[in-house]
Amino acid sequence: MKTAIYFSGKYGSTRQYATWLHQATGYPVFDVAAPAPDHSGFERLILGTSIIVGAPTVKKWLASHWETIREKPILLFTVSGTPPGHPDLDTWLERHLPHEMRSAMDVVALRGRLDLSALPFWLRWMLRLAGKANQDPEAGRRMREGFDYMDKASLEPILQWAGIEAQTS
Ligand SMILES: Cc1cc2nc3c(=O)[nH]c(=O)nc-3n(C[C@H](O)[C@H](O)[C@H](O)COP(=O)(O)O)c2cc1C
16 A cells, blocks of 8 residues: 655654655655655655654644645654553543544554753753653653653554564664
């Protein structure tokens, strides 16, 4: 099936996962922030999105393209600090994506990277404050200290969805 990968990220980890997927599948990969080619030629889409302040950054793109992609099989992968299976991930998607959209897509949660040294001072400061106020001590620590959970092997469920055998090396 003709498949394309579209991604929306801010700090590089969603791009990294999209690039690894491209390398494993040969599917073309597009950043939604750049003028991307028409997706009508693709039968299936893999969409990647980072989660920033509880919202999927691909939200606007999805809203403006939904009518033309809704009939295609779509897998959405999220990239965040929150571990897969955590209820917040469902809550955030349900809050920001209409039910019809959310239920039409398969969703895989991946964990990304937060390199505080790459952020502007004011954002580091805000994250530190938000981290201190966070009720969940583990989430608070992630916001204050940063993290790197990038894991190529976590792409396996996406490769399975695509019908491609994962490379172990
Ligand atoms: C300003 C900011 C807000 C964030 N908000 C959340 C959040 O609400 N929940 C979460 O799990 N991770 C959050 N993160 C962590 C990002 O989801 C994580 O760093 C992800 O890998 C970013 O993807 P990207 O590098 O493609 O932009 C936040 C990171 C930043 C910098």
